[in-house]
Amino acid sequence: MKELRLMKGNEAFAEACIRAGADGYFGYPITPQSEVMEYLMAQKTHERTGMVTLQAESEIAAINMVYGGAGCGKRVLTSSSSPGISLKQEGISYIAGAELPCLILNVVRGGPGLGTIQPSQSDYFQSTKGGGHGDYKLIVLAPASVQEMADFAGLGFELAFKYRNPVLILSDGAIGQMMEKVLLDVQKPRFTMEEIRKNTPWATIGKTPDRDHNIITSLDLESIKMEQHNHELQKKYRAIEENEVRYEKFSCEDAEYAFVAYGTSARICQKSIELARAEGIKVGLLRPITLFPFPKKAIKEMTSKVKGILCVEMSAGQMIEDVQLAVEGRVKVEHFGRYGGIVHSPSEIVEALKKQIIGG
Amino acid sequence: MAEFKTNPEIVQPENVVYKRTELLTPKDLSYCPGCGHGTAHRIIMEVIEEMGIQSETIAVAPVGCSVLAYEFMNVDIQQASHGRAPAVATAIKRLFPDKFVFTYQGDGDLAAIGTAETIHACNRGENITIFFINNGIYGMTGGQMAPTTLPGMKSSTSPYGRDVATMGNPLKMTELVATLPGTLYVTRQAVHTPSAVRKAKRAVRKAFENQKLNKGLSFVEIVSNCNSGWKMTPLQSNEWMVDNMFPFYPIGDIKVNDDK
Numbered sequence: 001m002k003e004l005r006l007m008k009g010n011e012a013f014a015e016a017c018i019r020a021g022a023d024g025y026f027g028y029p030i031t032p033q034s035e036v037m038e039y040l041m042a043q044k045t046h047e048r049t050g051m052v053t054l055q056a057e058s059e060i061a062a063i064n065m066v067y068g069g070a071g072c073g074k075r076v077l078t079s080s081s082s083p084g085i086s087l088k089q090e091g092i093s094y095i096a097g098a099e100l101p102c103l104i105l106n107v108v109r110g111g112p113g114l115g116t117i118q119p120s121q122s123d124y125f126q127s128t129k130g131g132g133h134g135d136y137k138l139i140v141l142a143p144a145s146v147q148e149m150a151d152f153a154g155l156g157f158e159l160a161f162k163y164r165n166p167v168l169i170l171s172d173g174a175i176g177q178m179m180e181k182v183l184l185d186v187q188k189p190r191f192t193m194e195e196i197r198k199n200t201p202w203a204t205i206g207k208t209p210d211r212d213h214n215i216i217t218s219l220d221l222e223s224i225k226m227e228q229h230n231h232e233l234q235k236k237y238r239a240i241e242e243n244e245v246r247y248e249k250f251s252c253e254d255a256e257y258a259f260v261a262y263g264t265s266a267r268i269c270q271k272s273i274e275l276a277r278a279e280g281i282k283v284g285l286l287r288p289i290t291l292f293p294f295p296k297k298a299i300k301e302m303t304s305k306v307k308g309i310l311c312v313e314m315s316a317g318q319m320i321e322d323v324q325l326a327v328e329g330r331v332k333v334e335h336f337g338r339y340g341g342i343v344h345s346p347s348e349i350v351e352a353l354k355k356q357i358i359g360g
Numbered sequence: 361m362a363e364f365k366t367n368p369e370i371v372q373p374e375n376v377v378y379k380r381t382e383l384l385t386p387k388d389l390s391y392c393p394g395c396g397h398g399t400a401h402r403i404i405m406e407v408i409e410e411m412g413i414q415s416e417t418i419a420v421a422p423v424g425c426s427v428l429a430y431e432f433m434n435v436d437i438q439q440a441s442h443g444r445a446p447a448v449a450t451a452i453k454r455l456f457p458d459k460f461v462f463t464y465q466g467d468g469d470l471a472a473i474g475t476a477e478t479i480h481a482c483n484r485g486e487n488i489t490i491f492f493i494n495n496g497i498y499g500m501t502g503g504q505m506a507p508t509t510l511p512g513m514k515s516s517t518s519p520y521g522r523d524v525a526t527m528g529n530p531l532k533m534t535e536l537v538a539t540l541p542g543t544l545y546v547t548r549q550a551v552h553t554p555s556a557v558r559k560a561k562r563a564v565r566k567a568f569e570n571q572k573l574n575k576g577l578s579f580v581e582i583v584s585n586c587n588s589g590w591k592m593t594p595l596q597s598n599e600w601m602v603d604n605m606f607p608f609y610p611i612g613d614i615k616v617n618d619d620k
Contacts, residue, residue, distance in 0.1 A: 052454045057480035061447040068448035071438045204436035206415045217439035
């Protein structure tokens with residue numbers, strides 16, 4: 001039976017991970033996401049499902065624990081917030097290079113540096129353009145509600161294993177901290193040894209006589225082989241772009257203008273649409289749910305209907321670059337950002353629309 | 361592999377007194393001739409073979425000279441990022457408590473960049489084995505100063521010798537982890553003579569057997585030579601190791617907690 005609960009975003013994510021059959025969580029406290037590990041510890045996950053929950057000595061150790069667990073074909077995850085996610089970048093690059101499935105939650109706070117503990121969306125570049133070294137891509141999911149914090153745990157593991165690729169859930173301090181009702185999935189069983197053997201034959205679970213020893217590595221000193229490995233990675237990223245684009249449209253049928261916004265910004269834009277339409281301004285919203293793969297085609301198609309696009313981000317302007325690439329100059333694209341931990345008000349977004357797009 | 365001329369009359373099954381363990385792959389080792397890594401690999405793999413635990417063993421290789429250990433050790437193995445092998449091994453062991461899990465790390469990996477992971481895995485009492493190869497130098501990158509480089513010892517980044525006033529003192533990680541309650545067995549061994557190899561192999565065996573007890577981490581340092589990095593012949597480097605490394609890093613058990 002599905003269960004309806006009132007929960008914080010961070011707690012809903014943690015509960016959903018248990019229910020998705022997670023085998024291990026490895027984390028380090030940082031505001032505004034510490035509830036994830038606190039919730040898992042309080043749940044005694046080891047008694048409840050056999051899931052390991054371990055507080056590591058650093059974010060670096062935590063992401064490398066994820067590497068170890070993922071290399072064994074287990075469903076493993078970590079969570080952190082911006083400065084901690086920066087520390088994890090080397091490990092994420094290794095995980096992407098070794099093609100291991102795992103889940104990473106970033107409950108973004110304002111930066112740069114230690115920044116602030118308030119919500120922000122200033123880690124878009126880091127999440128979608130690489131973050132660590134080398135040519136790699138994460139699958140990036142952007143929840144806009146507590147419900148999606150829960151739903152993307154299961155979806156994240158599914159995509160991670162489908163593509164042998166790390167999945168990043170790019171949330172923010174607002175969604176992590178706010179409480180909403182959430183419909184939780186039923187408990188899924190954890191993988192059995194037979195399933196690990198069958199579904200992840202590459203996993204290091206002990207060499208048996210019927211196969212060669214399994215090796216988890218991101219290293220190849222022969223450049224020609226490393227180039228080939230990179231070709232395979234790029235092929236995989238193209239397949240992800242082909243198959244996994246997710247987005248949502250609001251009030252776009254008759255729209256003359258559009259907002260493009262994800263996560264918390266998209267929630268605020270829905271209110272802005274109400275305010276603008278009350279004034280007779282026909283504006284809609286395209287909300288990317290996957291930030292990689294980015295809904296390029298949907299945005300490009302929109303340019304035949306709308307006169308201008310306002311990108312609303314809690315950043316100095318990061319996602320706008322992907323919107324501009326999709327629009328290819330067909331219509332005007334402008335950025336309206338609040339950052340450093342400040343969240344837009346719905347009315348100032350309407351004002352920005354009028355000033356930068358309609359009147360501009 | 362290189363072809364060796366053999367006398368077919370002598371090479372008969374009944375004459376075999378010793379052979380390479382099948383737990384080492386047939387690949388040629390990438391280590392310099394004279395280096396202790398090959399022997400350290402061999403005794404670890406022999407112990408796994410003798411204990412019959414190949415299918416129950418998961419290893420973690422480091423960054424450094426032994427980064428390619430996964431090419432030679434015929435067990436399921438993960439190659440960790442620099443210094444993080446104890447964190448990787450922690451997760452593997454927590455997820456598979458019945459498997460035998462070990463890391464194999466050099467001094468730069470374990471005692472410099474990976475200090476935090478080493479200390480915390482030891483302090484949590486992770487039920488794993490850490491093999492620590494200490495040759496006092498960064499071999500892979502061409503002989504730079506390591507955390508374990510001796511005072512006055514020359515390296516490419518301490519070309520006039522390690523000056524402790526400006527470069528700090530060598531770190532005795534093995535003595536340090538022995539003070540932590542999470543370690544069950546801490547020992548320092550060497551592999552430069554047949555008798556040292558036999559003793560080291562007994563330590564390796566004990567370290568693996570300890571994992572059955574579930575009572576804490578076993579830490580086996582192997583003081584080794586780096587004839588290339590030290591700019592010596594293999595023989596000279598072993599003599600230099602005995603004369604200079606052993607007084608600073610004395611061989612023997614540091615913590616044996618049999619009744620813990």
